[in-house]
Amino acid sequence: MNAVPHTLEDSATPPGFEAVAVLGDLAEGTVLQRVRATGEAICLVRHNGQVSALSDICTHQHFSMSQGDVMHDGTLQCAWHGARFDCRTGEVREGPAESPLPVFRVRLEGSTILVGPRSERIGPRYESHAARVE
Numbered sequence: 156m157n158a159v160p161h162t163l164e165d166s167a168t169p170p171g172f173e174a175v176a177v178l179g180d181l182a183e184g185t186v187l188q189r190v191r192a193t194g195e196a197i198c199l200v201r202h203n204g205q206v207s208a209l210s211d212i213c214t215h216q217h218f219s220m221s222q223g224d225v226m227h228d229g230t231l232q233c234a235w236h237g238a239r240f241d242c243r244t245g246e247v248r249e250g251p252a253e254s255p256l257p258v259f260r261v262r263l264e265g266s267t268i269l270v271g272p273r274s275e276r277i278g279p280r281y282e283s284h285a286a287r288v289e
């Protein structure tokens with residue numbers, strides 16, 4: 156009898172990426188907290204047909220960004236003091252935060268959302284990463 160191989164998703168998943176949610180968990184215009192295998196909290200944002208992943212820890216005073224709101228202009232607003240960050244680059248769009256919110260690489264495999272390594276910081280923002288929902 157032949158051994159059954161691991162799933163295609165397992166074999167196709169690039170190194171450093173992990174499945175954290177499915178699209179059905181993340182409605183358009185919402186934010187969702189997830190905890191990576193490393194213990195690091197992240198938040199997933201779905202805005203304008205794209206999914207992005209950012210640190211869940213506000214760079215102002217460490218409040219959970221997943222408690223905030225996704226705004227129409229593509230920013231994520233912290234629920235504590237109102238800082239706003241670009242959902243795709245983490246750039247500060249409104250204070251009191253001064254440092255950008257770290258961004259993570261993200262991809263979709265079917266309806267599964269996978270999050271990978273942290274994006275590279277480029278000055279006041281992180282390299283933009285988002286996955287388009289087909």
Ligand code: FES
Binds near residue numbers: 214235237238250
């Ligand atoms: S903790 Fe987020 S704006 Fe202050």
